[in-house]
Structures are given as C-alpha cells and as structure tokens.
Amino acid sequence: MAFIQLVISGVLQGGLYALIALGLTLTLGVMRITDLSYGVYYTLGAYFSFFFIIKLGFNFVLAGILSVVLAFLIGLLVERLLLRRIISDELSVMILTFAFAYALEEIIVFVWGSPFRTLPPYAIGTLNIGGILLEKQRLVSFAVAVVLIVLVLLFLKKTRFGKALRMVSQQQHGAYLVGIDVQLIQRLTFAVGSFLAASAAVLLSPIYLVYPAMGWSPLLKAFGIVILGGMGSVKGTIIAAFALALIEVLSSYYINQSLSQVSFFVVLILVILIRPSGLFGNREGV
Amino acid sequence: MKEKKLNLIFILFWLIALLLVPPLFPRYLLHVFIIAHIYAAFALSWDLLAGYVGELSLGHSLFFGLGAYSIGYLSGKFGVDPWLSIGISCIVTVVWGLLIGLPCLRLRGPYLAIVTLAFQMLFFLLANSLYNLTGGEEGIRNIERVFNSTESYYYLSVFLVIIAFIICYLLVSSKYGLIFRTIRENPEAAEAAGVNIVNYKMLGYMVSALIAGLAGSYQALYLKIATPDTLSMALTFSAITIVAIGGKGTLVGAVLGSYVTTFIFDRFAFLKDYKMLMYSIVLVLCVLFFRNGLAGAVKRVLLWRKMGVDNMPGGGKA
Numbered sequence: 060m061a062f063i064q065l066v067i068s069g070v071l072q073g074g075l076y077a078l079i080a081l082g083l084t085l086t087l088g089v090m091r092i093t094d095l096s097y098g099v100y101y102t103l104g105a106y107f108s109f110f111f112i113i114k115l116g117f118n119f120v121l122a123g124i125l126s127v128v129l130a131f132l133i134g135l136l137v138e139r140l141l142l143r144r145i146i147s148d149e150l151s152v153m154i155l156t157f158a159f160a161y162a163l164e165e166i167i168v169f170v171w172g173s174p175f176r177t178l179p180p181y182a183i184g185t186l187n188i189g190g191i192l193l194e195k196q197r198l199v200s201f202a203v204a205v206v207l208i209v210l211v212l213l214f215l216k217k218t219r220f221g222k223a224l225r226m227v228s229q230q231q232h233g234a235y236l237v238g239i240d241v242q243l244i245q246r247l248t249f250a251v252g253s254f255l256a257a258s259a260a261v262l263l264s265p266i267y268l269v270y271p272a273m274g275w276s277p278l279l280k281a282f283g284i285v286i287l288g289g290m291g292s293v294k295g296t297i298i299a300a301f302a303l304a305l306i307e308v309l310s311s312y313y314i315n316q317s318l319s320q321v322s323f324f325v326v327l328i329l330v331i332l333i334r335p336s337g338l339f340g341n342r343e344g345v
Numbered sequence: 346m347k348e349k350k351l352n353l354i355f356i357l358f359w360l361i362a363l364l365l366v367p368p369l370f371p372r373y374l375l376h377v378f379i380i381a382h383i384y385a386a387f388a389l390s391w392d393l394l395a396g397y398v399g400e401l402s403l404g405h406s407l408f409f410g411l412g413a414y415s416i417g418y419l420s421g422k423f424g425v426d427p428w429l430s431i432g433i434s435c436i437v438t439v440v441w442g443l444l445i446g447l448p449c450l451r452l453r454g455p456y457l458a459i460v461t462l463a464f465q466m467l468f469f470l471l472a473n474s475l476y477n478l479t480g481g482e483e484g485i486r487n488i489e490r491v492f493n494s495t496e497s498y499y500y501l502s503v504f505l506v507i508i509a510f511i512i513c514y515l516l517v518s519s520k521y522g523l524i525f526r527t528i529r530e531n532p533e534a535a536e537a538a539g540v541n542i543v544n545y546k547m548l549g550y551m552v553s554a555l556i557a558g559l560a561g562s563y564q565a566l567y568l569k570i571a572t573p574d575t576l577s578m579a580l581t582f583s584a585i586t587i588v589a590i591g592g593k594g595t596l597v598g599a600v601l602g603s604y605v606t607t608f609i610f611d612r613f614a615f616l617k618d619y620k621m622l623m624y625s626i627v628l629v630l631c632v633l634f635f636r637n638g639l640a641g642a643v644k645r646v647l648l649w650r651k652m653g654v655d656n657m658p659g660g661g662k663a
Contacts (some may be wrong), residue, residue, distance in 0.1 A: 093455035095403070143632060152459060153401050154585060155632045161582055162625035169622060275466060275578075282459045290454075324463055331448045331456060 064191050065308050071193075071201045072098050072153070073304035075259055077297045078204040079277050080284035081211060082255030088228040088291040089248040092146060096137070096156035097256055097281060098274030099163045100130050104257025105264040105273060106167055109176055119181045125259040134253030139245045146245075148301045160274065165272045176269040200262035207258060211251075215293070224248060229290060289337030299338060351647060352514065355597055356507075363503045367496050375499045380605035383564050385581075386509040388587040388599035390556035393513045396594025397522060398549035399529030401448070401458040404465025405584060408438045408554045410472070410576030412561030417485030417571030427491045431562050438558030439551055441480040446550045451543050453532065458552075458605060465576060470571040484572030491566055498567050505563050506600070509556045513596050516552060532600075579621055586624040589631040592638025601639050 079101065085095050104126050111122035139161060168247065179255040182195035215221035226234040228243045235241050259277070267273070284303055288295030308323040315329065366378060391405050415434030419425040425433070445464060449457040472479045492498050501610075516522060523530025524545050527535040531579065536542055565571045574580065583606075610616055616623065631638065636643075 093458070095458075107617075141629070143631065150395065150399065151636075152591070153403070153555050154395075155629060157403060157585070158582075158625050158628035158632065161578075161621070162629055165622035165625055169619075211446060266515065279459065279463050281461075282455075286456075321467070324467060327460070327463070328448055331452065331460070332355065335452050335456075 060190055061312070065312050067191060067193065068109060068197070069198045069305035072308060074201040074204040074208070075263055076189035076284060076304050077300035078208055078255055078262075079259045080281040080288070080296045080300050081208060081293065082252035083246050083281040084285050084288070084291065084293060084296040085224075085255075086227075086252040087285060089224060090142075090146070090245050091231070092152045092156075093149070094156050094249075094252070095153055095278065096160040096163075097252065098276075098278030099160040100134065100253040100256035100274075101135065101260040101277045102164065102167065102271065102274035104130050104260030105178075105269045106171060107257070108264055109178055110171070112178060113176075123258075125300060126261050127257045130257030131254040132249035135246060137253075138249040142249070143242070143246075151233035164271045164274070167252065172269075178269060179265045180265040182198045188236055195208055196265055200266065203262055204259065207255070212257070212293070216334070220244075220247070227280050270322075280323065283323060285335055285337075286335075287330050288329065289339040292337070292339040295337055295339030349518065349522045351644070352518075352597065356510065356514075357380060359600070360503075360507060360623035363507075367499060370663060372495060375495050377607060377611045379495075379499055379502045379567060381603050382506040383437075383560050383567075384583065384587060384607060385506045385525075385603040386560040386563075387557055388584045388591075388603050389509050389513050389596060390553045390560065391581075391584045392588045392596060393517070394549055394553040394555070395588065396596075397517050397529065398546055398553075399525070400546060400550065401455075402550075402553070402581075403458045404461035404463070404578075404581060405553075405557055406576055406578065407461060407465040407468055407479045408442065408557035409564075409580060410465075410468060410559035410571075410573075411441055412436045412558035413565040413571040413575040414472070414479070414564035415558075416484065416486060416562045420566075421488040421571070427489050427566060431559070431566075434562045435555055435558055437610070438554050438561075441465050442551050442554030446547050450546045450550060461491075462578075465578065465581065468572055469576040469578070479573075484574075488565055488569040488571070490569065502563065502567070504601045505559060505591050510596060510600065511560070512552065512556065516549075517596065521545065521548065551588050582621065582624060582628075586628045586631075588638075589628050589635075590638055592640030592642075593636075594663045595638070595640040595644075598638045598640035601643075605639070606632045 080135030083094070083097050086092070086097065107126035107129055108119070111117040111125055112119060115122075117125070137159070141155060145155060179256045180196040182199045184195050186193040186195060186198070215225060223234065223239045226237075226239060226246055227241055227248075231241060234244075256277070276337065280303070282298045285296055287303065289295070303326065306322055306326060314322075363378075367375060387405075387409055389546060390408075391402065394400050394402050394405075412434045415437045416427070416430050419430035419433055420427045446457070449460045472484075473482055475481075483632060492501070517525065524535065524540055527538075528540065528542050528545060532542055561575055564575065587602035587606055588599050589602075591598025591600065610620060
C-alpha cells in the first residue's frame, strides 16, 4: 500500500515538474540560449500571488490569473530590453540572465523582505480512497497543471503559431527564409516560458514555502529534466519529469529522507556520463 | 605586443606599490588590502575560465569553500600543521575539479555551468544542515594562528595574489593561451587542427579550481574560521561582478575590479546592506553597456596615441 501511495504522490509531483520543465525546454529549443533567469519567474509568480492574496485580499483565481499575466508581460519586456541586445553571445546571455535573476531576488528582499511566507491552501482536506490518502490541494494543482500542459501541446500541434514555433526550433534559418518573424516567435516563446514557470509557482505556493531564493531549485530541476529528456524534445521532457519525481519520492522513502536532493544529482551526473543527449534527444527540435 | 609590455609594467608597479603599503598607510588599511587580495585571486581564477577558456563556472565558490573547509577540518578539527593543510586542501580542490570537469567538459553547451551551480548549492545546503560535521551556520572555528602580526598576513596575501596573477598570466600568454582562445572562438577549427579540446579545457579548469581553492584556504587561515558563506552563491556572484567591472578576459581587470569594489564598500560602509543588490544591477549594466570594463577603458587611453591609421578597422593595408 505504501508503494501505491508513493507512486501516486510521485505522479502528482511529476505533473508540476513537467509544467516547469516544459517552459524551459521551449525557450531552449526556440531561442538556443541558456536562460538562467527562468527560476525567477517561478519566484515572481509566487510573490505576485502572495501580494494579491495576502496584501490585497483578492480571491485565489483572480490572483493566480493576474500573477501569470504579469509574469508573461515581464517576460516580454526582458526579452525585448535585455536579451535581444546580446542574444548571439552565449556567455554574455548566461551571465546576464544569472545577474538578472540575482537582481530580482535582491529586489524582492528589498520590497517584501526575506522571511519565509506561507499561502493559505485553496482546497483544504484529504480524500481517502481505499486507504490511499490524497491531499485535495495537490490534486487540484496537478489537475490544473495537466490542463495547462495539454493546452500547450495542442497549441504547438494545431495552431499556425505553434507550427511556426516548431519550425524556428528545428531550422532557424529555414524559418527565416520562408518569412516567419523569428524574433517575434522567440519573444513570445520566452514570455510563454515565463508564464508557465509562474503558473507552476501559483499552483505550488500553497504547498511549499515562499521565499526570495525559492527559484533556484526549480531552475536546476528543470535543467536536469531537460537534460535527462534530451534537449529540445517535448515528449522526453514530460517523461523525464515524471521519472525524476518518482525517483525522488521513492528514494526519499526507501533509502533516506535527505537523499531526495542528492538522488537528483546522481541521476543527472549519470545521464551526462552515459547518454549526454538524454533519453529522447538528437536535437530533433520541439 | 604592446599588451605584453603593459602587463609587465603593471606587475612591476603593482608589486612596488604593494610593498610600500605597510610602512606608509595605517594598520587598518592592511586588512582592507588583504580582503581585496582574496577577492582578486578568486576573481582571477574565474576570469581564467570565463575569459580565456570560454566556460562559465557559476558555482565557482564551491572551490573557494572546499579550500576553506579543508583548512577548517585539517587545522581546526585535527590540528594538522597549517602549511601542510594548505597543500592537502589544494589536492582536495583539484580532485573535485576533476570529478566535475570530466563528465561536463566533454560536452559543449551549458553543462559545466549548470552542474557546478548544482554542486555549489548542494554543498552550501550540506554545510548549513550537517551540524555535526560542519558546525552548521557557525562554521568551523579554532583554526590555528600562523602569524602574530597583520603585516605577515598582508605579505602572504601579496604573495598569494601575485602568484595567482603570474600563473594565470604565464598560462594565457603561452602556447596554451593561444589554444584556449582558439577553442573559445572556434572549437571546430581547433579540433580540425588536432587539438584535444577536452584536455585543454580540463587544464584550464584544474588551474582555476586550484587558485580558487588557494584563495579560500588563505581566507580560512586569515579569518581563522570557515563558514558556509565561503560556499555561497553571493561569493561567486561577487567574483563575476568584479571581473565584469574590471574587464573580462584581461586578468588585470580582475585585480582592478576587486580593489575598486573593496575600497568603495570600505569607504561607504552604509552601502554594505545593499551590496548584492548593487552588484547584481551593476553586473547587468556592465554586460549590456560596458563590455570591456575598466581594463578596456584604461587600455584604450594608454594605447590611444598608437592608434594610427594601421590600427583602424579596415585601414592601413589598402
């Protein structure tokens, strides 16, 4: 029974990991940059919803929507004002995004202080199905995450914009030649990435603590998932997210509680050693 | 070759100036200089990697902290002779550099940056939480005193930073430096010319880890304590900002940058609380608008007279 319980909580966790990593994999594929500020949109999402719910007393649906829209707009601005100038220089992009992430973290400390915050859950209580306990909060978060992921996948497959996005990811020059506005696609993809990171934060902030440096751990996990799944492969990313969540949950239960952090690094190093292109990666594009 | 001459003149003046500091300036300034030298050595090690080899190490304080904690363990906990423990801590940092570098440097792209960042955060977490092993936030105290006077510590710090500078300088101005730059600018061409990219990157990474570890060891010896701060992201971030202010890929820039920042924060003590906020904003601005840093600006002034027709872009040859 314990095993089933663990697998279920691993899956619930995996849905949110997939949501976080999906945005990063899109940005990596379409923009060909290493965005180290990705975690900051997670932090911003959590702090915006903290601000709207606790400080302004909005209800959580309105607060969540406002938070992710704000994150989307900030993503647009950052791409236009900061990244666009130096996008061809790989090292500068990494330094700039690292610096930007750190700057926003310090600004958050400045504005909202550094103490740990909690947000009230928007679904209280647990379900008991045949002895398996499920927190309603986690179920709701998982459901919303899955809906968002499916929407993004449909968007990539069905719409003209999604088609153009996949084209830019596969063959940037080719996309340029057939008249796709590559810059516009890149800008919107970056903003969609920010949106996805912020929405994961909105869904997770009632479960975890909210604090200024909270964005780094999701950033590293998202990178780990993307590397494990294969750079640029959406399918690989989603599978890797669930795999990683299961490994974490199972190893922390069966081996050692504090191992859940370490197991992630072990998996990451092993992947880099044995199969650096990841499970599904051969740079086939999104 | 004007640059070589400038660098030699710089080292000479710098050394003379440093030897004149203790007799001419008050005792308390020595402490500021020592701190600046620790940062300078650490920033040099980061610049060697980012400015020449073309790899970012975003968790570089990992090596600084490993150096500091090695001293803390050996000298503070087991009472090993401090000089011997410096030697052992060098070995520890280089071995860790190998363990991280071997899988990551074989691959192109951001792998090294992300994996070092991950390891730095993991070690920071462990240093804070494993109270029995690392003393938690308190860190390891009781590191044996090696000198009685601040002057002696000062001269050791001068020795440290000059040695770090000379090692980096010799490395980048030798044939290795040329190969580093080729790898950075055009890895395919380097490979086609028969260069084993991984080996050269490893060499740069090892030397960088070694110097960072030495800086950390020295700081632990000087402050007689090793705390989790030596493993923090803020420390890496300071080094990156120092290099960006001074000018990436110049070595001189790392030294200039660390003097400037250390003395600014010493003069205006009230700024201390906003140090990281200012660093991060300055770094963003430097990357966007001040790419060559102070060293670039100085060089432009010094070489300005020589900038005749033949140095103009596209001119001279026609």
